Amino acid sequence: MIFENNRKFAQSLDAQDELRKYRDEFYFPKVNGKEVLYFTGNSLGLQPKRAKTYVDEVMSDWANMAVEGHFYADKPWWDYQERFAVPLSEIVGAKPTEVGVMNTLTVNLHLLMVSFYNPTPKKYKIICEEKAFPSDQYMFQSQVKFHGYDPKDAIVEIKRREGEANIRLEDVLAKIEEVGSDLALVLIGGVNYYTGQVFDMQTITAAGQKHGAYVGWDLAHAAGNIKLNLHDWNVDFAAWCSYKYMNSGPGNASGFFVHEKHHNDKELKRFAGWYGHNKERRFKMEPDFDPVHGADGWQVSNLPILSLAPYLASVEMFAEVGMDKLIAKRNLITSYLEFILHEIDKELEGADFEIITPSNPRERGCQLSVYLHGQGRELFDRLMKNGVITDWREPNVIRLAPAPFYCSFEDMYEFGQILKRLILEK
Structure with a gap:
């Protein structure tokens, strides 16, 4: 699939997502009155409402x-x-x-x-x-x-x-x-x-x-x-x-x-x-x-x-x-996030992101670990304050896990825009 880094394209992927209804099955924390972009399902999954x-x-x-x-x-x-x-x-x-x-x-x-x-x-x-x-x-x-x-x-x-x-x-x-x-x-x-x-x-x-x-x-x-x-x-x-x-x-x-x-x-x-x-x-x-x-x-x-x-x-x-449907969406949404990261890296001189997770979908799951060359803990902290919940690992890695049950493709696009804005502000 040829991806595009724009909201309309992300929304079109969501419209085709047969798992999209499950997003409403979970509670999302809020920052500044707005639901967060949640990338830490590899650490603690969101609470299902039926729990x-x-x-x-x-x-x-x-x-x-x-x-x-x-x-x-x-x-x-x-x-x-x-x-x-x-x-x-x-x-x-x-x-x-x-x-x-x-x-x-x-x-x-x-x-x-x-x-x-x-x-x-x-x-x-x-x-x-x-x-x-x-x-x-x-x-x-x-x-x-x-x-x-x-x-x-x-x-x-x-x-x-x-x-x-x-x-x-x-x-x-x-x-x-x-x-x-x-x-x-x-x-x-x-x-x-x-x-x-x-x-x-x-x-x-x-x-x-x-x-x-x-x-x-x-x-x-x-x-x-x-x-x-x-x-x-x-x-x-x-x-x-x-x-x-x-x-x-x-x-x-x-x-x-x-x-x-x-x-x-x-x-x-x-x-x-x-x-x-x-x-x-x-x-x-x-x-x-x-x-x-x-x-x-x-x-x-x-x-x-x-x-x-x-x-x-x-x-x-x-x-x-069923796992087959979850894995199909996982592969697509993780690839789209990978695309977004590469696009932001190309747009911003000095962003210099290195994805250390294997690029082969058969060798990775629902996680991209990103080494922040030229950035640091400060960027992670600012992401958190702006409602993007990621995970920090020393010395300089953020882990992003777009869990297919509740993450949307528009979340991936929105993350890219917030990331770009925070780097430019710095």
């Missing part, structure tokens, strides 16, 4: 039934999480028995590493990407130390080449071959939080497993954003947060995946708890753990229903639309 209905339903059941809500609420609490199985499986490309919801992201990764990181003196190394999200880095360090190994030896980072923003697939595969028989685990962010690069998860998974290692993925920036086929890719395990592209609310519950090939492996270690126990016998209070078959057998605690309610509201919106 309050789902939360109010739980509050009403709690008020009117108290403990009996576990069994007699319209959506009984004791199996509330089971309503996620089908829609979540469609979002991440899994079987319904392979997915679940519990805890928060890093907690779930720690729990999954109980099963999938059991190092030995000959097989103890973890491969991750350079500049992984800090929480993952802290998790790796603490896990390795817990097992008695030195993080400097056990954690192997795949680095970017000098002068390059993204990690090359051949370098990932080469590092896996280099570590070889010492490799116990590959655990990488499926979409790099800083650059927005999407990794070839299928190829990397196969490469790690060839050396007898488990391969897992942190899908914090991937779930609800890119096309995933976790079952067919033979991924061992994965986890993701729900509050970014999946719009479930701040710090909300995490989804997780365990491939069905592991479900009957009784030798696989796990930390057990009441809600992972045989559902039909859970209330018999038996002393010995009998895990639920499937991913739910990794559950530990009773589920936080008030947290799950807004997540369920959002997941049902995903089920209405």
Whole structure:
């Protein structure tokens, strides 16, 4: 498609957008009395209006039934999480028995590493990407130390080449071959939080497993954003947060995946708890753990229903639309934003924007990370004051995520005009 940098063209794209009605399903913050241009769905998605209905339903059941809500609420609490199985499986490309919801992201990764990181003196190394999200880095360090190994030896980072923003697939595969028989685990962010690069998860998974290692993925920036086929890719395990592209609310519950090939492996270690126990016998209070078959057998605690309610509201919106339509709009609106940025860069001498996210749509999701040569934090601050909500990352990058559920093409055009005006004013 040949893009144009004018309002009429942007409005024509909106008129053709079959997802445009969903914009009205979300609340937008306001700055100076005007709805913001919101580009931080990769950090915290906007609130769906229907989320309050789902939360109010739980509050009403709690008020009117108290403990009996576990069994007699319209959506009984004791199996509330089971309503996620089908829609979540469609979002991440899994079987319904392979997915679940519990805890928060890093907690779930720690729990999954109980099963999938059991190092030995000959097989103890973890491969991750350079500049992984800090929480993952802290998790790796603490896990390795817990097992008695030195993080400097056990954690192997795949680095970017000098002068390059993204990690090359051949370098990932080469590092896996280099570590070889010492490799116990590959655990990488499926979409790099800083650059927005999407990794070839299928190829990397196969490469790690060839050396007898488990391969897992942190899908914090991937779930609800890119096309995933976790079952067919033979991924061992994965986890993701729900509050970014999946719009479930701040710090909300995490989804997780365990491939069905592991479900009957009784030798696989796990930390057990009441809600992972045989559902039909859970209330018999038996002393010995009998895990639920499937991913739910990794559950530990009773589920936080008030947290799950807004997540369920959002997941049902995903089920209405489907990932294929979301991805189609994501590709188009991200490309249009990329075009707008290049146009502004050409119009303004000295603007000098560098988009460090891959230009190939197959290697990126709903994010453009822009290095602001010649600009700086001041520009970010002024954007925020002018109702453009972006995300700043040191040393000099703003992340822009035009989430397809609620961002419009006219938003992209308007952003370009505000950006140009602020640079000219400076």
